[in-house]
Amino acid sequence: MEISVGHTPDSDDAFMFYGMFTGKVPSPDFKVNHVIEDIEKLNRKATDPELDVTAVSVHACAYIPGYTILRSGGSFGIGYGPIVTAREQKSIDELKKCKIAIPGKMTSAFLLLQLMIGKFDFVEMNFSEIPEAVRTGKVDAGLVIHETQLSYAQEGNVKILDVGEWWDKTTDGLPVPLGINVMRTDLGMDTIVKFDKYLQSSIEFGLKNFDDALEYAMQYARGKKRDLIEKFVKMYVNQVTVNMGDPGEKSIRKLFEMAKEKKLVPDFQISIATK
Known part of the structure; x- marks a missing residue:
């Protein structure tokens, strides 16, 4: 077949x-x-x-x-997952007022972040473009997936939230x-x-x-x-x-x-x- x-x-x-x-x-x-x-x-x-x-x-x-x-x-993810990055540290309350770049409205990362912080202002873009958009100030923060979960520091950004850690604690350790x-x-x-x-x-x-x-x-x-x-x-x-x-x-x-x-x-x- x-x-x-x-x-x-x-x-x-x-x-x-x-x-x-x-x-x-x-x-x-x-x-x-x-x-x-x-x-x-x-x-x-x-x-x-x-x-x-x-x-x-x-x-x-x-x-x-x-x-x-x-x-x-x-x-x-086993206790880890997508993360939110920015140029500098922000509280969750500050983040809720930010424009956040997301890798697509149908991604699990987007749904998980909504569950974590509620609805927020966002702009869709290809996941590979998000770190640079954050670094240059095109957006206030970025929801990153794939290997950019590991390379954000090299790209000049800092980690604000780990959505995977939140899920792990919220669900008593479900993947x-x-x-x-x-x-x-x-x-x-x-x-x-x-x-x-x-x-x-x-x-x-x-x-x-x-x-x-x-x-x-x-x-x-x-x-x-x-x-x-x-x-x-x-x-x-x-x-x-x-x-x-x-x-x-x-x-x-x-x-x-x-x-x-x-x-x-x-x-x-x-x-x-x-x-």
């Missing part, structure tokens, strides 16, 4: 798909054509199902009823639900479960062949040094990535329970692949 798979130009995604896309982990069931797009573009593309499988933000699941969440391939992979529900649960296991095998292969998989992922390093990319990959390709298990599933359900209470997402039912 030939299927289209969308993923981001990010090193952690590339690491996960290394075995699959290089053919080192073959499948008798699937021939994969991969499409690379920024996460917010993939989020928006998923609202009108175009790809068979795609990476999306967990937040986007509120708007993509045609997809089922896979149990493997998720990006979950921070950020990104996941989804598959078109109309392909049927048997096919979904088969692909889910195929992706899990690719992730496990990458972890067993870490140096080779990291070298492959470096093509998406965006000029960042190898040691920083290695740290980032180890943060977001973890045991919950291999299989979300009960903790990952609980964290996704908790996110939407909290968001529905505050009317930040519509009322909907999520679909998660069977175990």
